Amino acid sequence: MRITPFASSLVALAAAVSLAGCAANEAAPAGSAAATSSGATLTGKGSSAMKAAQEKWVADFQTANSGVTVNYSPEGSGAGRSAFIAGAAQFAGSDRALKDEEMGAGKFAGCAADSSALNLPVYVSPIAIIFNIEGVDSLTLDPATAAGIFAGKITTWNDPAIAKTNPGVTLPDGNITAVHRADDSGTTSNFTDTLNALAPTVWTEAASDAWPAAIGGEAATGTSGVVGAVTNGTNTIGYADASQAAKLGHVTLLVDGKKLTPTADAASKIVDASPLVKGRATNDLALKLDRTSEGAYPAVLVSYVIVCETYQDSATAKLVKDYVGYIASSAGQQSAATAAGSAPLSSAFQAKVKAAVDSIK
Amino acid sequence: MTRPVTHETVTESGDQGGPGVQATAADDKRRVGDSVFRLLATGSGLTILVILALVAAFLVIQGSPALLAPAETLKTQGYGEFAAWVAPFAFGTVWAAILALAMAVPVAIGIALFISHYAPRAIAQPLGYVIDLLAAVPSVVFGLWGTSVLAVATQPLYLWLNTHLSWIPFFGGQASGTGRTILTAAVVLAVMVLPITTSMCREVFLQAPRLHEEAALALGATRWEMIRMAVLPFARPGIVAAVMLGLGRALGETMAVAMVMSGGRNITFQVLTSNNPNTIAATIAQNFPEAFGLKTNQLVAAGLILFLITLVVNMLARWIVARRAEYSGAN
Numbered sequence: 302m303r304i305t306p307f308a309s310s311l312v313a314l315a316a317a318v319s320l321a322g323c324a325a326n327e328a329a330p331a332g333s334a335a336a337t338s339s340g341a342t343l344t345g346k347g348s349s350a351m352k353a354a355q356e357k358w359v360a361d362f363q364t365a366n367s368g369v370t371v372n373y374s375p376e377g378s379g380a381g382r383s384a385f386i387a388g389a390a391q392f393a394g395s396d397r398a399l400k401d402e403e404m405g406a407g408k409f410a411g412c413a414a415d416s417s418a419l420n421l422p423v424y425v426s427p428i429a430i431i432f433n434i435e436g437v438d439s440l441t442l443d444p445a446t447a448a449g450i451f452a453g454k455i456t457t458w459n460d461p462a463i464a465k466t467n468p469g470v471t472l473p474d475g476n477i478t479a480v481h482r483a484d485d486s487g488t489t490s491n492f493t494d495t496l497n498a499l500a501p502t503v504w505t506e507a508a509s510d511a512w513p514a515a516i517g518g519e520a521a522t523g524t525s526g527v528v529g530a531v532t533n534g535t536n537t538i539g540y541a542d543a544s545q546a547a548k549l550g551h552v553t554l555l556v557d558g559k560k561l562t563p564t565a566d567a568a569s570k571i572v573d574a575s576p577l578v579k580g581r582a583t584n585d586l587a588l589k590l591d592r593t594s595e596g597a598y599p600a601v602l603v604s605y606v607i608v609c610e611t612y613q614d615s616a617t618a619k620l621v622k623d624y625v626g627y628i629a630s631s632a633g634q635q636s637a638a639t640a641a642g643s644a645p646l647s648s649a650f651q652a653k654v655k656a657a658v659d660s661i662k
Numbered sequence: 663m664t665r666p667v668t669h670e671t672v673t674e675s676g677d678q679g680g681p682g683v684q685a686t687a688a689d690d691k692r693r694v695g696d697s698v699f700r701l702l703a704t705g706s707g708l709t710i711l712v713i714l715a716l717v718a719a720f721l722v723i724q725g726s727p728a729l730l731a732p733a734e735t736l737k738t739q740g741y742g743e744f745a746a747w748v749a750p751f752a753f754g755t756v757w758a759a760i761l762a763l764a765m766a767v768p769v770a771i772g773i774a775l776f777i778s779h780y781a782p783r784a785i786a787q788p789l790g791y792v793i794d795l796l797a798a799v800p801s802v803v804f805g806l807w808g809t810s811v812l813a814v815a816t817q818p819l820y821l822w823l824n825t826h827l828s829w830i831p832f833f834g835g836q837a838s839g840t841g842r843t844i845l846t847a848a849v850v851l852a853v854m855v856l857p858i859t860t861s862m863c864r865e866v867f868l869q870a871p872r873l874h875e876e877a878a879l880a881l882g883a884t885r886w887e888m889i890r891m892a893v894l895p896f897a898r899p900g901i902v903a904a905v906m907l908g909l910g911r912a913l914g915e916t917m918a919v920a921m922v923m924s925g926g927r928n929i930t931f932q933v934l935t936s937n938n939p940n941t942i943a944a945t946i947a948q949n950f951p952e953a954f955g956l957k958t959n960q961l962v963a964a965g966l967i968l969f970l971i972t973l974v975v976n977m978l979a980r981w982i983v984a985r986r987a988e989y990s991g992a993n
Contacts, residue, residue: 349951376951377951377952378952379953379954379957380951380952382954383955456836475839476836476837476839478838478936480840480924483920483924483925483940483944483948484948484949484951484952485948485949485952485953486952511741511949514742514927514928517928517937518926518936518937519838519840519842519924520926520940521842521924522948526809526921529809529810530809530842530924533840533841534814534817534838534839534840534842535817535839536839537839
């Protein structure tokens, strides 16, 4: 007797799931039957780093185009990429571009059979090194010292290496608690990449989403967890999206005699200064970030929107072009800067992204 | 709170001495009700087995790609070789639960005894409600409290313990600067397992045969001696069952641990440092959002390990209870 309702609920669940699956796949053709402006749905999934920005873009876009629905679920970059590859999402948000081996014609279920994908950087956000030290308001570190602190090689705040770059600051003799992300994160990946690029002799680990297990230190869940741990602890240091840690002190990085702070201008410079990944299609804008480029704040997170070169139907393609086109426009970038504290792309780079978006079929 | 009637005093009546020769229509009606109820009860029993089997099947099917994958593949596409990866988390899960129970069980038994045998009725009843209320607090709230209040408040104490008692291995290492240690997590877990353990112990203590208690008192036993001779032996299997329920909660607790503890991937008995072994449940919760492909499978496989740990712990407890059955006053 009890099995029946259980079984029937299973059936109902299965039916609901399969119906939802159908709906996701068929939304675009349904939209194409009517005018593009009404009833069309665009589904995106991925990076939680650009959640606030995507929410703002979706709101702006839906206000401007009544009847269009854009869904962006911030389930994480990995989930977004695999959903895009499986065709469950029409675009993905990802904290890294697809790798060479992930690219290729016909590898994406949602795209046309001969289509590869395009990686378009649309969201640049500086990662601040945040600190909470008794009696210290501003802190300047060179990359090797910062790497030494996070690697656990420098353990007290009055270490000569720290004192050297902070003349006139009274540093306590307390132990350093370096806080990192407990969960896999694009922020960690970009931050460890920065340490590795700027201080390769001190930070020998390669960039990875997960904090290197060999290094240890204090772990906290999510950006809010890191910010909370640094705020509540004593003599703590951590790293977090600059816009989410406005109340804490931000470390000034001293790179080759230049003082760099996590500002929007200094962060977006790196995008202009970095070369594109070699061997990609003309319109693929995957960046090989050059974190040592002069005058650019090195610790930035660049998030991509990943789209098809050619969609299976023109209605979806048009919707994607309109939406991503808005994201990469001056208005869209400014809107995200206000809502999420991101660094707007330079107008030169906006033009590059626009050219790539225009090529989507 | 009135004492429930004990088993011994229930008179044997009912089935045999029933209505006997009665109208057959009423008899048939009752038989229909009987069989319907039997079916419902059997169905419920089967449902729980089916659900458990489905969960186990899910864990095995989804986890097997990671379990079967060669170590090299796991290193590139997963989190690294499975056994070495999961061992610290399995250790952390059990270690955190043991610490939590070490704190919670004595307190729970104390509260339960106070309610059942010491407190005046006017206090016992509200206290029981308050304890039960604690069970309704969501774990996220416990997590928030743990990380933003408890950790901050206990950090100076940890520093003191670390400075003065670091010769005790547990308190060695470098004390955490935030207080987000496995000890704080264990305190939060202890608070979370307290309600379920307390209410079950209380019920068991209330079931202790009144005649035994009165006999003990009549022989000149003090109240504590009476509890030790008449209540605790009778209640032992119940206490073990209550502890097991609490242990289940502590082993599986996710959110609070993920929020409170600074978890890593190392095996250590030190409880005051930043490098604590994470628990399996917290690891899954923290990494699942960004996991894909083989990583997802590996996390599910870790879930399977947690499932097995719980199973083994429960079986162990049953075995202990069964072995000790002859000592209890229940029979």
